[in-house]
Amino acid sequence: xxxxxxxxxxxxxxxxxxxxxxxxxxxxxxxxxxxxxxxxxxxxxxxxxxxxxxxxxxxxxxxxxxxxxxxxxxxxxxxxxxxxxxxxxxxxxxxxxxxxxxxxxxxxxxxxxxxxxxxxxxxxxxxxxxxxxxxxxxxxxxxxxxxxxxxxxxxxxxxxxxxxxxxxxxxxxxxxxxxxxxxxxxxxxxxxxxxxxxxxxxxxxxxxxxxxxxxxxxx
Amino acid sequence: xxxxxxxxxxxxxxxxxxxxxxxxxxxxxxxxxxxxxxxxxxxxxxxxxxxxxxxxxxxxxxxxxxxxxxxxxxxxxxxxxxxxxxxxxxxxxxxxxxxxxxxxxxxxxxxxxxxxxxxxxxxxxxxxxxxxxxxxxxxxxxxxxxxxxxxxxxxxxxxxxxxxxxxxxxxxxxxxxxxxxxxxxxxxxxxxxxxxxxxxxxxxxxxxxxxxxxxxxxxxxxxxxxxxxxxxxxxxxxxxxxxxxxxxxxxxxxxxxxxxxxxxxxxxxxxxxxxxxxxxxxxxxxxxxxxxxxxxxxxxxxxxxxxxxxxxxxxxxxxxxxxxxxxxxxxxxxxxxxxxxxxxxxxxxxxxxxxxxxxxxxxxxxxxxxxxxxxxxxxxxxxxxxxxxxxxxxxxxxxxxxxxxxxxxxxxxxxxxxxxxxxxxxxxxxxxxxxxxxxxxxxxxxxxxxxxxxxxxxxxxxxxxxxxxxxxxxxxxxxxxxxxxxxxxxxxxxxxxxxxxxxxxxxxxxxxxxxxxxxxxxxxxxxxxxxxxxxxxxxxxxxxxxxxxxxxxxxxxxxxxxxxxxxxxxxxxxxxxxxxxxxxxxxxxxxxxxxxxxxxxxxxxxxxxxxxxxxxxxxxxxxxxxxxxxxxxxxxxxxxxxxxx
Numbered sequence: 001x002x003x004x005x006x007x008x009x010x011x012x013x014x015x016x017x018x019x020x021x022x023x024x025x026x027x028x029x030x031x032x033x034x035x036x037x038x039x040x041x042x043x044x045x046x047x048x049x050x051x052x053x054x055x056x057x058x059x060x061x062x063x064x065x066x067x068x069x070x071x072x073x074x075x076x077x078x079x080x081x082x083x084x085x086x087x088x089x090x091x092x093x094x095x096x097x098x099x100x101x102x103x104x105x106x107x108x109x110x111x112x113x114x115x116x117x118x119x120x121x122x123x124x125x126x127x128x129x130x131x132x133x134x135x136x137x138x139x140x141x142x143x144x145x146x147x148x149x150x151x152x153x154x155x156x157x158x159x160x161x162x163x164x165x166x167x168x169x170x171x172x173x174x175x176x177x178x179x180x181x182x183x184x185x186x187x188x189x190x191x192x193x194x195x196x197x198x199x200x201x202x203x204x205x206x207x208x209x210x211x212x213x214x215x216x217x218x219x
Numbered sequence: 220x221x222x223x224x225x226x227x228x229x230x231x232x233x234x235x236x237x238x239x240x241x242x243x244x245x246x247x248x249x250x251x252x253x254x255x256x257x258x259x260x261x262x263x264x265x266x267x268x269x270x271x272x273x274x275x276x277x278x279x280x281x282x283x284x285x286x287x288x289x290x291x292x293x294x295x296x297x298x299x300x301x302x303x304x305x306x307x308x309x310x311x312x313x314x315x316x317x318x319x320x321x322x323x324x325x326x327x328x329x330x331x332x333x334x335x336x337x338x339x340x341x342x343x344x345x346x347x348x349x350x351x352x353x354x355x356x357x358x359x360x361x362x363x364x365x366x367x368x369x370x371x372x373x374x375x376x377x378x379x380x381x382x383x384x385x386x387x388x389x390x391x392x393x394x395x396x397x398x399x400x401x402x403x404x405x406x407x408x409x410x411x412x413x414x415x416x417x418x419x420x421x422x423x424x425x426x427x428x429x430x431x432x433x434x435x436x437x438x439x440x441x442x443x444x445x446x447x448x449x450x451x452x453x454x455x456x457x458x459x460x461x462x463x464x465x466x467x468x469x470x471x472x473x474x475x476x477x478x479x480x481x482x483x484x485x486x487x488x489x490x491x492x493x494x495x496x497x498x499x500x501x502x503x504x505x506x507x508x509x510x511x512x513x514x515x516x517x518x519x520x521x522x523x524x525x526x527x528x529x530x531x532x533x534x535x536x537x538x539x540x541x542x543x544x545x546x547x548x549x550x551x552x553x554x555x556x557x558x559x560x561x562x563x564x565x566x567x568x569x570x571x572x573x574x575x576x577x578x579x580x581x582x583x584x585x586x587x588x589x590x591x592x593x594x595x596x597x598x599x600x601x602x603x604x605x606x607x608x609x610x611x612x613x614x615x616x617x618x619x620x621x622x623x624x625x626x627x628x629x630x631x632x633x634x635x636x637x638x639x640x641x642x643x644x645x646x647x648x649x650x651x652x653x654x655x656x657x658x659x660x661x662x663x664x665x666x667x668x669x670x671x672x673x674x675x676x677x678x679x680x681x682x683x684x685x686x687x688x689x690x691x692x693x694x695x696x697x698x699x700x701x702x703x704x705x706x707x708x709x710x711x712x713x714x715x716x717x718x719x720x721x722x723x724x725x726x727x728x729x730x731x732x733x734x735x736x737x738x739x740x741x742x743x744x745x746x747x748x749x750x751x752x753x754x755x756x757x758x759x760x761x762x763x764x765x766x767x768x769x770x771x772x773x774x775x776x777x778x779x780x781x782x783x784x785x786x787x788x789x790x791x792x793x794x795x796x797x798x799x800x801x802x803x804x805x806x807x808x809x810x811x812x813x814x815x816x817x818x819x820x821x822x823x824x825x826x827x828x829x830x831x832x833x834x835x836x837x838x839x840x841x842x843x844x845x846x847x848x849x850x851x852x853x854x855x856x857x858x859x860x861x862x863x864x
Contacts, residue, residue, distance in 0.1 A: 030672070090652075105660070
């Protein structure tokens with residue numbers, strides 16, 4: 001996988017470190033550097049990731065990720081622990097919160113912080129990218145106006161359109177999905193299942209069972 | 220804005236009326252009585268602050284920063300005036316058969332078979348600070364379920380008697396609605412009636428659901444067919460003033476900032492907090508309190524004091540400075556009338572601790588809620604996104620299962636068409652991100668090998684979030700003496716020394732059948748919409764979801780609706796009810812207990828509107844009481860009486 005050229009969508013006066021951070025977050029998030037900078041969250045997210053993973057281990061991860069990009073690879077080609085860190089970083093961009101990690105990754109990283117979900121800052125929640133994937137807005141912010149909910153939102157862009165927009169169109173393979181997934185048959189493992197109690201943070205909600213799983217009790 | 224004084228200041232005067240609690244009912248009563256010239260003291264246990272704009276923004280920020288964006292997430296916990304939270308409940312792994320499948324670790328002590336999953340808030344404005352703003356009227360037959368359908372308790376009066384008070388309440392709350400639809404539904408009987416504001420636009424999803432109008436659904440539990448017909452929801456939310464409304468109606472916006480919040484802009488976060496205050500809340504009424512009303516916050520009433528004969532003389536209360544470590548002093552305030560308006564469970568707790576209104580033995584009994592079953596599905600990709608997570612929480616519903624003789628067989632239910640995707644059921648859309656990425660590990664803790672990233676992630680989320688449909692179905696729970704609030708001051712007290720409520724709660728067979736029927740109906744509706752049903756209430760890895768039970772061999776689960784009711788229900792017979800039709804306690808002529816606690820039944824309507832209608836009705840009665848008590852003694856003999864000019 002390649003990353004877009006530095007000149008594309010990069011504001012002036014951004015420190016090199018931050019510019020690089022954003023550039024290599026483009027293939028992770030699927031959002032353009034322009035969009036990532038526009039959140040105003042790049043500095044906070046880099047600092048949060050360093051704090052959560054530990055300065056040294058984050059550097060190791062980051063080096064591995066840059067190497068993978070240089071070799072046209074994706075997060076799925078990283079070591080399991082680094083793959084989990086990449087996921088956490090994407091989750092941070094998408095929701096504004098640092099997630100709960102797989103306990104094995106938490107242990108391997110010897111983290112000094114609790115393995116619990118936390119929101120990076122009140123404004124980070126508002127800048128979450130997930131809302132933009134379905135033409136929405138964060139609940140409680142950026143309201144679209146009276147009556148807008150009566151109109152059908154546009155359909156999401158195709159992967160090809162997204163790739164073209166990101167300058168990643170010529171990359172030949174899928175990022176994480178080995179097979180074509182029909183939107184009408186999304187496997188349960190890619191969807192959230194029931195949140196069995198309200199104190200379960202979003203990052204710890206189990207995956208769904210296949211649709212139409214019998215609800216009958218065997219008891 | 221009204222005068223706010225300290226606890227000490229409040230204790231120095233004598234009042235015509237003391238109101239305990241500054242939520243909807245308390246604020247409306249204070250406004251009415253104050254306007255009639257009565258000196259009213261309102262004691263609020265929780266913090267103030269949100270009546271200022273910076274204070275309100277602080278609440279909004281607290282909500283943004285919360286991991287679990289539950290109804291109380293915009294407010295900080297308060298040890299001095301603690302309140303229940305939906306986060307207090309946790310499921311039990313591998314529960315023993317017949318034993319409770321949950322633990323309660325918060326303000327409530329719970330010892331029932333099933334969890335009481337409803338919260339409230341002790342803050343200026345009360346739980347109304349996080350309510351949705353849904354204000355449907357109750358159906359005429361809801362007032363007489365015992366007579367008509369053979370279950371539950373009858374009201375001491377009819378829906379017809381409440382009609383003018385409903386209209387008053389809709390004015391005070393500021394309701395937007397479609398009057399013609401509500402007339403068709405039979406809940407508005409005045410053919411000329413109009414709501415103060417035009418109805419809130421219905422969502423795109425509603426329009427898709429409207430295509431099912433006329434479709435027949437079979438309810439196999441009641442063994443009846445029902446034809447679907449969608450109705451808009453009346454809401455206490457600012458829209459456009461209705462010129463047909465008989466009296467001029469000026470929209471009220473935000474409190475603490477001028478010219479703001481005069482129309483809903485679609486923040487889609489009514490619960491927990493409307494950022495612009497286009498959703499109505501009690502701070503609006505408080506802003507209109509006349510100078511005769513005095514407010515004291517951080518004043519936790521501990522008990523009502525007995526006076527001579529059957530009368531009460533006032534209340535004892537404590538104040539605090541630091542909500543985290545309360546150190547308090549006790550004060551007494553006196554008044555001719557004491558009105559408890561502190562929430563059904565708080566009212567019961569106060570009556571029990573004060574050992575008042577004990578005659579019927581019904582205080583604390585008949586605790587109710589609207590057990591709500593969630594159903595969730597994905598609509599087909601070919602028809603495009605349905606636009607979840609936009610607009611008010613729900614703008615339409617299917618009402619046909621609320622009435623009719625099916626009610627004899629199973630509890631009635633109201634189907635809310637949810638505008639906020641799978642948020643309630645699954646924590647979407649944030650949990651969608653985590654599961655699509657493969658975050659969090661396998662059940663044994665190792666890192667998952669599969670996940671989706673980059674453009675594919677964005678595309679997958681756009682599709683799988685954009686088609687999320689959730690039907691939340693609220694089922695009527697009728698009065699049952701065994702569902703109750705008790706106290707045990709020797710064992711369970713809060714940090715300030717007040718007794719904590721002990722709840723004993725269960726669902727009877729009638730309610731369980733209602734939840735089961737609702738689930739079966741939702742399945743059929745999903746089928747009509749060609750939606751793929753992902754509803755799942757089965758235990759996962761040995762852990763049952765909260766509110767789990769098995770009915771007819773099917774795993775079901777319910778959530779609390781935040782509709783705490785019962786506990787001091789009204790009736791004409793003092794041996795079987797706590798308050799009379801005016802919400803005056805049978806045992807004490809100058810002690811009122813108002814709020815949802817007085818309701819003998821809750822039907823399938825969100826209870827705030829009915830509660831407000833009752834409160835306004837009681838305000839008129841209390842005014843009469845006070846006037847009678849103050850009538851000057853007659854000093855002249857009858858033969859010298861002057862003839863009016």
